[in-house]
Ligand SMILES: *[C@@H]1O[C@H](CO)[C@@H](O)[C@H](O)[C@H]1NC(C)=O
């Protein structure tokens with residue numbers, strides 16, 4: 162979407178959104194892909210961001226009015242049923258927090274990879290255990306991070322996937338973004354009641370994100386493990402359940418104004434990201450764990466660079482802006498060098514050295530990828546080609 166808007170292809174951007182809205186009308190959520198066998202699995206909820214970005218460029222209020230009911234329906238999808246979890250403050254506090262998790266309505270092998278899934282489940286004899294694993298696999302696909310040590314109890318064993326036991330930082334931040342987007346869009350469309358309602362929801366969720374995920378010692382927001390993924394009552398918060406591994410998703414709150422505008426917290430986060438080990442020669446690594454899965458070290462993915470860079474650049478802190486420009490320079494150069502060497506853009510890059518594309522996971526690395534193209538265009542539009550050639554990209558490749 163960022164690439165289409167940078168290319169002024171507004172009608173194409175709107176056409177994509179209209180297609181996604183038709184899925185919400187029919188199925189209640191944006192499908193994981195536009196195929197009949199994906200009806201029981203969502204995408205991470207980023208449609209509101211698409212609508213909002215298109216609105217900022219086109220000021221098309223008719224388009225906004227048509228999109229709002231679908232966005233509100235999608236918000237409900239993520240805040241009800243199996244996607245919704247309640248956490249109660251640790252003893253001593255008396256707050257209740259409503260959060261969301263990935264949870265695919267699917268307990269069979271993924272149709273697109275059924276042989277792999279059956280093989281992975283073959284270590285279980287009991288059919289309940291097999292079905293449980295199938296749901297965890299499909300839920301990891303719903304998260305977009307398929308697969309990653311983030312969802313695994315043991316990062317060396319994919320059959321320990323436990324996606325539905327994780328309250329993910331990024332998902333909950335996307336829902337906060339959805340609330341702000343709906344609020345802004347509704348205000349633009351003259352629906353002040355809806356605008357106020359979703360603005361208040363965003364304030365509550367900001368508090369929730371900081372209560373459940375923020376870890377002041379690490380200066381990061383950490384995913385939270387549930388003890389029991391089938392328990393329907395309120396889970397009691399316990400600091401030991403925060404996942405202390407460093408993931409790029411621990412910094413996704415930076416993308417949202419609610420967090421990047423808090424300069425005191427930002428300074429802590431800035432220090433933390435510098436010391437995290439995630440900043441590599443050719444971009445931000447997905448994690449520090451080399452599990453062999455594609456959403457882990459040493460892969461870097463375009464949308465993650467984009468979200469973190471946007472937050473750093475908008476925070477108003479000079480040093481954060483400088484870090485954003487440094488990441489952009491590295492990312493643009495590694496994409497360019499890989500393109501020159503291979504003739505392709507790639508879906509992911511190995512951030513250890515300039516010009517290397519990524520690997521790992523269950524399928525052969527894909528070329529020509531939309532989000533890699535889109536982020537390069539969005540970076541070029543906002544930052545231009547890096548003039549400063551201090552980064553040694555051409556030499557190390
Ligand atoms: C998929 O969702 C439909 C509609 O909610 C449901 O009837 C069906 O049982 C689901 N399929 C699986 C495999 O869970």
Ligand SMILES: *[C@@H]1O[C@H](CO)[C@@H](O)[C@H](O)[C@H]1NC(C)=O
Nearest residue numbers: 388389390391392393394395
């Ligand atoms: C998880 O919660 C369910 C539903 O309340 C309960 O039946 C089950 O025993 C719990 N499992 C564990 C391991 O505590």
